[in-house]
Every structure is written in C-alpha cells, then in structure tokens.
Amino acid sequence: MHIFNLWNFTLAVCSLVFAAVLIALLIAMLRASARKRQAGLEPAPWEWSETRPEPSPESRAEAGHEAGHESSQEARTRRVVTGASIASVVLLFGLLLADVMTDRALSRLPVADALHLEMTGHQWWWEARYGRDSAGDAFAVANELHVPVGRPVVISLKADDVIHTFWVPNLHGKKDMIPGRDATIEFRADRAGTYRGQCAEFCGLEHALMAFSVVAEPPARYEAWAAHQREPAPQAVTDMHKRGEQLFTTGACANCHTVRGTSAAGLLGPDLTHLMSRPMLAAGTFDNTPANLAAWIAAPGSMKPGTSMPASRFSQQDMAALVAWLGTLQ
Ligand code: HEC
Ligand SMILES: [Cu+2]
Incomplete structure (x- = not known):
C-alpha cells in the first residue's frame, strides 16, 4: 500500500513535469514562428538564447538596433531558466522525501509476533529455513515459502555464491542478498494467495529460472502446513x-x-x-x-x-x- 501510494505520487509529479515541458516547448515554437513572420528574416529567438555561444562581433553589430531588445530577452531567459531549475530541485526533493517516508513507514511494521525465517540464494534455487519456535522444530524447504496471512514475516537473507535479489513484487520491494552480509526484509501478506517471486539480480546462466512462490494462507492452514513439514519422511514399506x-x-x-x-x-x-x-x-x-x-x-x-x-x-x-x-x- 505504501509503495503503491509512492508510485502514484511519482507518476503524478512526473506527468505534471512532462506536461509543463511540452507546453513550454509548444509556446516557444509558436512564438518563434510568429516572430519570424513579423520580422521577415530576423533570427528566431532560440538563436539568441544563452545555450548558443556568444554571437560574433559582426553579427552583434549587424543586429545593432536589436541590442536593447536582446538584453531584455536574455534577462528573461535567465529568469525562466533559474525558475525552472529551482522548481526541479524542489520537485526532486519532494520525491526524495516521499521515498524516505515510505521506507520509514515500511520499517515501522510491528514485528513483535513475527514469523522468522532465513532464506539463502543459491545458483539457482532458494533455500528457506524455518527456525525452531513454540510450535516445534526447525525445518527447511526449497523454492516455496508458506506464510500466515496478517502476521508479519521477518526473513533474514543470505547468499551462498553470488549476489541474488529477493523480490516478490506484490509483497515488498527488492532486497539484495550479498554473500557475507546480513540483510533482513519484513513484510506482511494481508490477502491470501500465491505470490510469485523472482531473483532480480543477474546471477548467472539460469538467473531467469530462479523463481519461487510465497503462499499466504490463513494461520490455521499455515500451522498445519508447518506441522506437516516438521515431520520426517514416512518409512518405506514396499x-x-x-x-x-x-x-x-x-x-x-x-x-x-x-x-x-x-x-x-x-x-x-x-x-x-x-x-x-x-x-x-x-x-x-x-x-x-x-x-x-x-x-x-x-x-x-x-x-x-x-x-x-x-x-x-x-x-x-x-x-x-x-x-x-x-x-x-x-
Ligand atoms: C552435487 C550435488 C547433487 C547431487 C549428487 C544430486 N543433486 Fe539433486 N539437486 C542438487 C541441486 C543443487 C539442486 C537444485 C537445482 C536447481 O534448482 O537449480 C537439486 C535439485 C534436485 C531436485 C529438485 C528439488 C526441488 O525441490 O526443486 C530433485 C528431485 C533432486 N535434486 C533429486 C536428486 C536425486 C534423486 C539425486 C541422485 C540420483 C540427486 N538429486 C543428486 C544437487 C545434487
Ligand atoms: Cu539469483
């Protein structure tokens, strides 16, 4: 939800800026052609703009009677450029702020009764270890996590060989798994369902075949699944x-x-x-x-x-x- 809001906000700001730039461009073009028509061969205004190297002395002299007009034009250009720069800085700063606030909101997720597990990225599969808890012993699974709906999940991320990235787009942003470095990711699935995850950092040949799924299910179903996973394999009979x-x-x-x-x-x-x-x-x-x-x-x-x-x-x-x-x- 937080990420979705951030995305919408970014989209709105970027669309506004895009529209403003297009409008400015359109106005400049209309003005230029209007002026050209007015003054016959008079150079178009962009040829006087500051982005162009200073006009040579001859052309300046040629434009003699234009001098006063030109310097007011230059002052105007300077004002517009300064204004636009300030606006860009303010907007970018706003986006940065929204970004930081989203991150804060995400990390404020209450994690008191969280489910803890450890996930390791291998070339090219995922190992998940569920810790020992009040319900029973530890166990390991591969490429498929189960989590209870509505309960925060804290996953410590590890990498065995190269850098992988844990990414379940519908649950959380990306988080890198870097060999030798500990990272954790916290999320809560509020709706039951199977969420697809994917390694999001190129990690070799089969990077694309490094998917996993997160099955979010009601707590009772989750407990039943975990209880079953804790059991050893059945004895071979036949x-x-x-x-x-x-x-x-x-x-x-x-x-x-x-x-x-x-x-x-x-x-x-x-x-x-x-x-x-x-x-x-x-x-x-x-x-x-x-x-x-x-x-x-x-x-x-x-x-x-x-x-x-x-x-x-x-x-x-x-x-x-x-x-x-x-x-x-x-
Ligand atoms: C050198 C180590 C090694 C040996 C020996 C080996 N495996 Fe594997 N096995 C792996 C690895 C690593 C994977 C994960 C591959 C992947 O997903 O890219 C795997 C995956 C599997 C899977 C798929 C598991 C899953 O949940 O995706 C099965 C089933 C399997 N092995 C069975 C066997 C059997 C049966 C044998 C003996 C005939 C065997 N393996 C021998 C390393 C080994
Ligand atoms: Cu990977």
Whole structure:
C-alpha cells in the first residue's frame, strides 16, 4: 500500500513535469514562428538564447538596433531558466522525501509476533529455513515459502555464491542478498494467495529460472502446513520403495540432499523430505510430475543448463524405483 501510494505520487509529479515541458516547448515554437513572420528574416529567438555561444562581433553589430531588445530577452531567459531549475530541485526533493517516508513507514511494521525465517540464494534455487519456535522444530524447504496471512514475516537473507535479489513484487520491494552480509526484509501478506517471486539480480546462466512462490494462507492452514513439514519422511514399506530409498541413500544423491527420517543428510541441494508438497521443481522450472522427475535425475543439465546437480545413470527399473520412492515424500 505504501509503495503503491509512492508510485502514484511519482507518476503524478512526473506527468505534471512532462506536461509543463511540452507546453513550454509548444509556446516557444509558436512564438518563434510568429516572430519570424513579423520580422521577415530576423533570427528566431532560440538563436539568441544563452545555450548558443556568444554571437560574433559582426553579427552583434549587424543586429545593432536589436541590442536593447536582446538584453531584455536574455534577462528573461535567465529568469525562466533559474525558475525552472529551482522548481526541479524542489520537485526532486519532494520525491526524495516521499521515498524516505515510505521506507520509514515500511520499517515501522510491528514485528513483535513475527514469523522468522532465513532464506539463502543459491545458483539457482532458494533455500528457506524455518527456525525452531513454540510450535516445534526447525525445518527447511526449497523454492516455496508458506506464510500466515496478517502476521508479519521477518526473513533474514543470505547468499551462498553470488549476489541474488529477493523480490516478490506484490509483497515488498527488492532486497539484495550479498554473500557475507546480513540483510533482513519484513513484510506482511494481508490477502491470501500465491505470490510469485523472482531473483532480480543477474546471477548467472539460469538467473531467469530462479523463481519461487510465497503462499499466504490463513494461520490455521499455515500451522498445519508447518506441522506437516516438521515431520520426517514416512518409512518405506514396499520392496520397490525400499529399493528406491536404498539407491538414494547409498548413491550420490545423499551427498547433496537431506531427507529427514533417512540417513541422507547432504546440504548442497534442496531438502527433499517433503518433495511432493511442492507443485514445481528446480525453482519454478517444471511441474512436479513423475516423468519430469525421471528426466531431471537422468539429465538435469538438459532441463536447466548450468545447474550444479550432476546427471545420474540408472537402469529403467532402478529409475522407476527411485521415482516411486520420491513419490512417497508427501
Ligand atoms: C552435487 C550435488 C547433487 C547431487 C549428487 C544430486 N543433486 Fe539433486 N539437486 C542438487 C541441486 C543443487 C539442486 C537444485 C537445482 C536447481 O534448482 O537449480 C537439486 C535439485 C534436485 C531436485 C529438485 C528439488 C526441488 O525441490 O526443486 C530433485 C528431485 C533432486 N535434486 C533429486 C536428486 C536425486 C534423486 C539425486 C541422485 C540420483 C540427486 N538429486 C543428486 C544437487 C545434487
Ligand atoms: Cu539469483
């Protein structure tokens, strides 16, 4: 709301200035042609304006009888230019003031009962860690935040590799995530819905495929979601699922991915404990379907060139078991 007002104010001021400049230009043009008609070959007024280098002595002499007229013209030009400069400074200062006030208003958001979480930008995905609180233990998710409607959210922003920028246009302005530097962003979603976020700082090849979403939902639904995320993955029951889990935990996957409830505790890639609760994968790059999962595992680089997840080779049977087990990570 604050940002929206600021935007409208800026638009109004800029439109006014734009209109004023156009009108001034129009008047100058009309006057010039009127004068030309009046005096035949007499030079147009802009040729006497101060922006032009001083006229040479001969042309001055030529214009002899014009001298008195010219100096009053010059004084007038000076007055107009001075006036316009002062007006510009005042208007720009007004915009600056409005900007600062908006920033103040935003940072005055009451954050007493805020939800705290930490978000890290990676090339090219988002890691979100929800802290331990009265409701339970910490947990991590990727590329999809859930927040309760009406409650302030404080996110501490970090970057792992290069500079990223956290940006959810419908919730807040942009905020840079700079490696080694701490920043926080505070916002409150007043309306339920799914808000799209995007990395807004060019951070490499797949910068454009670095989206995330913020799902704002009523507090009770949010609590239910968080309670579910805190739970470990279910035990594998069928032989196929057991085979899939084994492939995952004994293979390279476990070096990079965590699935709580199993021995996989890698930290380089997204936490997959509740992989199936996310509708999109790889930072909004493709839908979460079994076919896409299999294609992704076999050749991540062909779905998202440059991704740091390596390709893995599995027999058809093993791939089916792995994808089936991932499917149990509801
Ligand atoms: C070298 C580390 C590494 C290894 C090994 C690895 N991954 Fe990944 N994985 C990643 C990274 C990093 C991402 C995030 C990629 C992106 O979004 O750009 C990822 C993303 C994923 C995703 C999408 C998650 C999401 O929510 O978007 C799945 C599923 C996945 N990996 C499964 C696997 C499986 C199964 C294996 C083993 C066959 C595996 N990974 C091996 C690093 C790894
Ligand atoms: Cu980025």
